[in-house]
Amino acid sequence: MTGIGIDIGGTYTKIAAVRADGRLVRQTRLSTEPNEGKDAFIEKITEVVNDWKLELGKDLISLGIGAAGDIDPEKGVIRYSPNLNQWRGVDIVRPIKRLTGLPCVLENDANMAAWGAYSLELKKKYRNIITVTLGTGVGGGIVLGGKLFHGSTGSAGEIGHTKIVPDGELCNCGDRGCLEAYVGSYAISRRALQALKNAPKNSTLRKLSCNGKHIGSVCLTEAAEKGDRVAKRIWFETGEYLGRGLANAGLLFNPDCIVLTGGVSRAAAHFMEPLKRILYSQSIATPFKFMKVLVAKSADLGSLGAAMYGIEKITEDRG
């Protein structure tokens, strides 16, 4: 049995075919270009799916899709996605089902990354996990008792918009003080640019950032690795902020494991120590005593997880 997983991001859409045992059969990536409209997008991805379907034949049983934004998994609709050209009420599952003839599920992309972490990286060893996707935005996916946890309207896990500082930094969502406004990549970049103002003229970070014009996570990591003090401090603070957000989630969910994924998680070596210090110094210590904090190995958990989740759902329905 094989499932196809699709991870729809603001820039790229990743597609992967994965066998039920977790083996990757093939994968590809295409530009999402949400501004060209949903019909053009749906046509583009169904073309890939139908090509693969010819090759995979009856072994292909399901399609799992993850998309960034507010998703209605029951109706298979993208309620609202700021990163997909502000798409609102976009019906995804119905047309794709019709065009491919495959059973299809739609979920939030962070949920699919969580399923990938749970089923592939952790091999279902832990039953309660929280996955945090650290990219431009900060998302969360939750597996409880070995099942994806949706909450009442499919919106559970919005850890990026939990508030860690009252009336704090401005978040892309419009609120202030969200975790994302401190550890989303745009927020890290903003703090680094601010800190660079008082840094020495010849600082490594300044050189690597084209004199402070662009500071991405990769550049900031490189500067930290070269010993730049400002870069190191920014990562240290990022770990503290992230630790605060994770501590709150840990106190509420008492999970076995928190998995970090997404671009910013690649810098974990520079922020993990202060992060863990915050977690393991909580007075209410029991939830953290056995809780692991891991960084995902795969950079494609969204598409791989979506493929695995599609297989899971279809075999569950059949069973």
Add this chain to the structure above:
Amino acid sequence: MTGIGIDIGGTYTKIAAVRADGRLVRQTRLSTEPNEGKDAFIEKITEVVNDWKLELGKDLISLGIGAAGDIDPEKGVIRYSPNLNQWRGVDIVRPIKRLTGLPCVLENDANMAAWGAYSLELKKKYRNIITVTLGTGVGGGIVLGGKLFHGSTGSAGEIGHTKIVPDGELCNCGDRGCLEAYVGSYAISRRALQALKNAPKNSTLRKLSCNGKHIGSVCLTEAAEKGDRVAKRIWFETGEYLGRGLANAGLLFNPDCIVLTGGVSRAAAHFMEPLKRILYSQSIATPFKFMKVLVAKSADLGSLGAAMYGIEKITEDRG
């Protein structure tokens, strides 16, 4: 079928016999006196249970117990309870089972209040609820998909110790910035005493509080009802702080309903408006669109819920 529920608090222990349909058969209250030791305590409550057992006969099928503190529900042990004379590793279920001959479950007291809210007050109408116990301390109990949610080590729902202000007010747990350090009754009293320093000499709150010596929630509510501006402001701020804590929990769990219970919840008329304003102004609006915030009617949800939970567990095990 009837179950007995026991709610062990720092000061009082409440005992109630409840029928499976929710009807209260009888109830009583005794002083906990944890400093007299666990053996004396266990003897005292088993005496009541065995008395009632003689009257109720075979109709009595179970014993549910809720206790304040860090509980191991699987082993039936109080891991640590600061409010019960610092009891550590106190085996509750085994001796009570032996002395009463009844099947017995032990849970955190907030979990039992949550079960009471779910099964009795809401009649299982909502599947996902969070119950917040607002007393000296602030606890949380969570029902997900109609089941009590424990997390991995039985410590889920510690909403009182989620941090709402970085390095904020000192909490009884030793950390800073916990929700409890703002909305626990001791914290409300602390803020009120502080605010009273700058209040007019003839203020209502000053009079009601014996010239600022004791400000409890009841006194603060009375002052607010009489129009005292300081008292009204303290309750308003309490609503804002509580709103921040509930917003974070709402974003993570996306529940159908949040139920407030405990002494401080009696002042809801004075803090509900700012609380709801915080919830319903979140940019990520979906989790809050259909979420209700209710105040529990019964002041005994802990013992009643424990009775109902005991019945639930024993019939589940038998079924």
